[in-house]
Amino acid sequence: MPKVVFKYFSIKGLGEGGRMLLAYGRVEFEDHRVTEEEWPDLKTQTPFGQLPVLEIDGKQYAQSLAIYRYLGRKFGLAGEDxxxxxxxxxxxxxxxxxxxxxxxxxxxxxxxxxxxxxxxxxxxxxxxxxxxxxxxxxxxxxxxxxxxx
Structure with a gap:
């Protein structure tokens, strides 16, 4: 089973859709709620200097809509065509x-x-x-x- 970490601030915002989709897919994941204090250092380590980030086995993926679309496809919420x-x-x-x-x-x-x-x-x-x-x-x-x- 892959190790999944979802990184976003401790608010709903752009992160909530990803959290909800992971829960919908019954994926065990670390819900990393980024604090204001840790954000400046973490920012330089993200793909585009922003959150949310979905990390799967250490590989980071970014952009909220891309994450939503990926998870939607993964969990059968995509279209048939x-x-x-x-x-x-x-x-x-x-x-x-x-x-x-x-x-x-x-x-x-x-x-x-x-x-x-x-x-x-x-x-x-x-x-x-x-x-x-x-x-x-x-x-x-x-x-x-x-x-x-």
Missing amino acids: LEEDFQIDQVLDFFYDIRLKAAEVFHETDKELQAKMQDDLIKNYYPIVLKKLDDIIIENNGHLAVGKV
Whole structure:
């Protein structure tokens, strides 16, 4: 059995999808929650100077979406053909777009502007995108794509 280590900060963020997929696949793994203190030294040892990192038997793999797609394929959540993969990928990328909008607010340092941005998302963005996701789930009988995700 390979030794699997998943490295990410002690928050959900981009790491939670990987953690969830590893749990879904019933993989025993070390959930390495990187601290602020250890991050500067660890950063230089990662493939691209960022997290998450999925390590399998000492070999490191990076980029959250690549990790999600790999684990999805590994655990039977990929499509049966290119068109099904395409359907799954478009939903995954849509989630990433939503995350980017939320991240803009999170990283805004001006608290007043941050509050305005968050209010705008709550009123004008999230209702639209969450409705789209709900419609997709209804159309796919409770799944996000091809009856698997």
